[in-house]
Amino acid sequence: MHISPRNELSEFRRRYRWMRVFVFLTFLVFVGRLAYLQLINGGDYHKKSVNNVIRTVSLPAVRGRIFDAKGRVMATSMPSHTLVAIPHYVDMGEGFARLVELLGLDEQEAQKMSDKLNDYRKDSHDMRRFQQISLVENMAPEQLAAVKAYHDELAGIDVVDEPRRYYPYGEIASHVIGYMNEVNGDDITRATENENIVDKYRAGDLIGRKGIEHSFEADLRGVRGWKKKVVDARGLALSKEKAENLLPDASMQEPIPGYDITLTIDVALQKLARQALSGHPSASAVVMNIHDGSILAAVSRPSLDSNKMTAGLTYEEHDAINENPYRPRIDKTVYENYFPGSVFKPFTAFAALEEGIVTPDDVFNCSGFHEFGGRIFKCTHAHGDMTLYDALVQSCNVYFYNLAEMTGMDRIARYAGEFGFGQKTGVGYNTEAAGQIPTREWYDKNFPGQFRIGHTLNAAIGQGNTKVTLMQVATAYSAMANGGTLYQPQVVKRIETPDGEEVKSFQPIIKRRVSVGKHSMDLVMEALAGVVEDEKGTAHSAYNEAVSVAGKTGTAQVVKQSRKKGDTMAEFYYKNRDHAWFASVAPVENPEIAIVVLVEHGGAGGEHAAPVGVEIARRYFDEIAPRHEAPLLADSPADKKKDVKVPVEDTSPTTASAHKH
Amino acid sequence: MAGSLVYNRREEFDWVLVGVVFLISTIGILNLYSTGVASGAPELYLTQLYWVVLGGIGSFIVAIIDYKHYERYGYFAYGAGIILLIMVLVFGKEVGGSVRWFAIGEFRFQPSELMKVLLVVGLAKYLHHDPKAEGRKLEDLFVPALMTGLAMVLILKEPDLGTALLCILVFFSIMMLTRLTFRSTMALLLSTPIVAIVGWSYLMKDYQKQRVISFWNLFVDPEADKLGAGWHANQSIIAIGSGEVTGKGYLQGTAGPHHFLPECRTDFPFSVFAEEHGFLGAAGLVFLYLFLIMWCIRIASQSRDRFGSVIAVGIGSIIFWHVVINLGMVMGIMPVVGMTLPLFSYGGSSVLTFMLGFGLLLNVSIHRYRRSYGT
Known part of the structure; x- marks a missing residue:
């Protein structure tokens, strides 16, 4: 075929x-x-695929509240809502237009939002388009209501709850309270390496900065919880029936709220102290309970609004703060070293008295200057014959030059050291400066061969190389007034759970008993009373018969500056004016509080600082602790804190509305 | 018998082929239902059903007309395909940066899909008339290579890299059926790297290159680039692996219903199936495809003429390479190249093309006892 x-x-x-x-x-x-x-490898892939669909959602822990001594809320967490989106699923046409309408955005805001979304959406192979991003933080109530009502029309859009920190008193005690902002890489690393921190920080978390918010972060923060939910790749939750199938274990861990903190600060006092300083652009004051070292008020002007700092600053605001010549970021009560000037004289006097170098009745003549080693050391004017009392009341330098010559630098330094100068007080809530009390050894080390007795003379009147902080002066004057007990200053009274159960109570911490006899202290206290009461006293112009105050003025020289380009004459004069001090205790009989005031570039202490101190004392005994009442800080029962009402805006001096009920 | 247009002998009907195709199509539609049900687009499986029914009817019509008539119009069919490709470049609708479709109302038709089958018909016609007792020399490859090359260049113009690749693979497969000289074999083998280099340098788009690179990266370090271009491959492997032995159960998977695999209906339906039905289901499906391709070879070997043999091998090779490239992609042993899984992937043009192919196969199969014919 x-x-x-x-x-x-x-x-x-x-x-x-x-x-x-x-x-x-x-x-x-x-x-x-x-x-x-x-x-x-099926088992491994199975796990991976389960992880794919299980989203662990963090449940934020409610941060602890901060109360003042009288139970007023100084920091709390308010509910806040954030609008979030998964860019891939947002309908950029009608859906987006509807969103803009519901939110009530203007054209510019809408454009900004659509740019943000499109940035994530532009590359179809980039899976970041499936990530949740936040569009509007802290939504207005009407926005929230609108979005919730019409949620069906808004694919890829959701609302999440995030508590927001709120400080009812804004900048009133902002240096003490501090503020919060987002963690940075260092914070995260530090927390990761710290075994004590169970709940590690994640990007986007807030952390306390400065003040109590920072130093008590661990107590305030609490431990966040979590909730597991089953989602698809869009992040949308699945039906319950399906979810149970894929979610074998526990699906939720409740967050543990942070502890509440009660301060020793009295906001009402804090406010009136601020007001007393209001005439001065850059000034600070500390009010302390002399019997336990608790801080009743710590004012540093100018200050920052904790709410603004927490919400985040614009570049302009940021620059304005950094360029502000009055340094609003610095807590001047603890972080700034100043020459104490004559405020230091009592401690020179203690050295001389205790070492038996002078008696109270020894007389030195002041002819307006003191000559030593070929140099002239000036006094304010010729005071004539001075006893210790006269010299303190009238702040005669010549008397103290004579004392210094006989006592010597090291002995003065030793007594100053006993009162806590030259060392950090340990107040803890903000970074502290140690101040400086020079000794012979210090000069040998830092200025070899240059020590002169003249340095001792300057040290005796709080100049030269003697530097102190307000907190040191307040603790030293407290010790002087309470019979010689030096306390560590404290600002926190109590830590407790949100239910009012006490976690920790802060007892007074005695640093030491100073080795100064009662007789010497009585002598000095008597003279300090004279500073205000005596007609010749340097602070007599501030005398107010409503309140008895014993104090010492100080006029600390500043480094003279030449006029810089761009300075107005007023600025030039301001910069070259001395710092004005007034360190005091009140009342004279049975003192209770120490008040220390420093007005930067205020001029003479008697004229510019003393009136502030006396005013604070007067109003304290008038408004905060009237004489007929139990004096200090009657502890408020903890259960009062339930049902606290937060004052929305209150800058009135007495703040009756801020009291808790 | 030879003169009758329509087949009329029941006992020669290829029930096996029809059964396998029916089985794969049915599983494919059920699987599409799973991918769509949770995404709020379950009606897609219905669309697919319509295409399968329509294609099935078409394939019977194709099958019962004796293929000797197709042989007569073989070059005409090939030429018509080429003209369609040219027309699509001129009048076609641009979607996603490439011009592949004719849009007629709702219906979009992709001539390059059809071209695969028409190329097989054209090549079969040529080889039918060009038997070689000795090995096929290099010059004997010239005409088939030209026919394939012309179609490829037009398809690359669109560009549709996957289909162009498939054309060359089909050409190789058919040529391997013939007897080649040693030189011809070497020339064919050597042309592969040359085509690859030319393709990479001039023809591939950045996103395509990116996928090849990401495939390589995934191969070297499976954890790298998971959210970027490596997403598909990575998610596909997770879906398949997580099926384990028996799978998560129908409609219980995550890849399809939960959107972890975008494009799962066209490119990754196998991953969804493997996740829900496990190794038993997936290996079973792979076996069905193996059986189908083996059956094609059987049909080719039973055919009494060269045209029928080449048609069966050509259609078989289209199915084979589609399956190989798709499964290789979804199992992470080949780069992600958009290639459908026959009768499993969603898409009208794809279903119609394969149904047309089955019609031809069935035709060759049921006419296998007919005496060979001449012209």
């Missing part, structure tokens, strides 16, 4: 077997691969 060429199949015959082998082997590879993926 003839076979046409077209039917010549022998060419193909031998190929089929090889084809079958090739196809079979290829499919064997696939089955092998399937076995590898599903049979050998």
Whole structure:
């Protein structure tokens, strides 16, 4: 039979077997691969796929509140709502238009939002388009209501709750309270390495900065909880029935709220102290309970609004703060070193008295200057014959130059050291400066061969290389007034759970008993009373018969500056004016509080600082602790804190409305 | 018998082929339902059903007309395909940066899909009339290579990299059926790297290159680039692996219903199936495809003429390479190249093309006892 060429199949015959082998082997590879993926590694992939669909949502812990001594809320967490989106699922046409309408955005805001979304959406292969991003933080109530009502029309849009920190008193005690902002890389690393921190920080978390918010972060923060939910790749939750199938274990861990902190600060006092300082652009004051070292008020002007700092600053605001010559970021009560000036004189006097170098009745003549080693050391004017009392009341330098010559630098330094100068007080809530009390050794080390007795003379009147902080002066004057007990200043009274259960109570911490006899202290206290009461006293112009105050003025020289380009004459004069001090205790009989005031570039202490101190004392005994009442800080029962009402805006001096009920 | 247009012998009907195709199509539609049900687009499986039914009817019509008539119009069919490709470049609708479709109302038709089958018909016609007792020399490859090359260049113009690749693979497969000289074999093998280099340098788009690179990266370090271009491959492997032995159950998977695999209906339906039905289901499906391809070879070997043999091997190779490239992609042993899984992936053009192919196969199969014919 003839076979046409077209039917010549022998060419193909031998190929089929090889084809079958090739196809079979290829499919064997696939089955092998399937076995590898599903049979050998199936368990691992199963876990991965479960993790794929289980989203662990953090449940934020409610941060502890901060109360003042009278139970007023100084920091709390308010509910706040954030509008979030998963860019991939947002309908940029009608859906977005509807969103803009519901939120009531203007054209510019809408454009900004759509740019943000499109940035995530532009590359279809970039899976960040499935990540949740936040669009509007701290939504207005009407925005929240609108979005919730029409949620069905807004694909890819959701609202999450995030508590927001709120400080009812804004900048009234902001240096003490501090503020919060987002953690940075260092914070995260530090927390990761710290075993004591169970709940590590994550990007986007807030952390306390400065003040109590920072130093008591661990107590305030609490521990966040979590909730597992089953989602699809869009982040949308699945039906419950499906979710249960994929979610084998516990699905939720409740957050543990942070502890509440009660301060020793009295906001009402804090406010009136601020007001007393209000005439001065850059000034600070500390009010302390002399019997336990608790801080009743710590004012540093200018200050920052904790709410603004927490919400975040614009670049302009940021620059304005950094360029402000009055340094609003600095807590001047603890972080700034100042020459104490004559405020230091009582401690020179203690050294001389205790070492038996002078008696109270020894007289030195002041002719307006003191000559020593070929140099002239000036006094304010010729005071004539001075006893210790006269010299303190009228702040005679010549008297103290004579004392210094006889007592010597190291002995003055030793007594100053006993009163806590030259060391950090340990107040803790903000970074502290140690101040400086020079000794012979210090000069040998820092200025070898240059020590002169003249340095001692300057040290005796709180100049030269003597530097102190307001907090040191307040603790030293407290010790002086309470019979010689030096306390560590404290600002926190109590830590408790949100239910009012006490976690920790802060007892007074005695640093030491100073080795100064009662007789010497009485002598000095008597003279300090004279500073205000005595007609010749440097602070007599501030005398107010409503309140008895014993104090010492100080006029601390500043480093003289030449006029800089761009300075107005007023600025130039301001910068070269001395710092005005007034360190005091009140009342004179049975003192209770120490008040220390420093007005930067205020001029003479008696004229500019003393009136502030006396005013604070007067109003304290008038408004805060009237004489007929139990004096200090009657502890408020903890249960009062339930149902606290937060004052929305209150800058009135007495703040009756801020009291808790 | 030879003169009758329509087949009329029941006992020669290829029930096996029809059964396998029916089985794969049915599983495919059920699987599409799973991918769509949670995404709020379950009606897609219905669309697919319509295409399968329509394609099935078409394939019977194709099958019962004796293929000797197709042989007669073989070059005409090939030429018509080429003209369609040219027309699509001129009048076609641009979607996602490439011009592949004719849009007729709702219906979009992709001529390059059809071209695969028409190329097989054209090549079969040529080889039918060009038997070689000795090995096929290099010059004997010229005409088939030209036919394939012309189609490829037009398809690359669109550009549709996957289909162009498939054309060359089909050409190789058919040529391997013939007897080649050693030189011809070497020339064919050597042309592969050349085509690859030319393709990479001039023809591939950045996103395509990116996928190849990400495939390589994933191969070297499976954890790298999970959210970027490696997402698909990574998610696909997770979906398949997580199926374990018996799978998570129908409609219980995560890849499809939960959107972890975008494009899962066209490119990754197998991953969804493997996740829900496990190794048993997935290996079973792989076996069905293996069986189908082996059956194609059987049909080719039973055919009494060269045209029928080449048609069966050509259609078989289209199915084979689609399956190989798709499964290789979804199992992470090949780069992500958009290639459908026959009758499993969603898409009208794809379903119709494969159904047309099955029609031809069935045709060759049911006419296998007919005496060979001449012209």
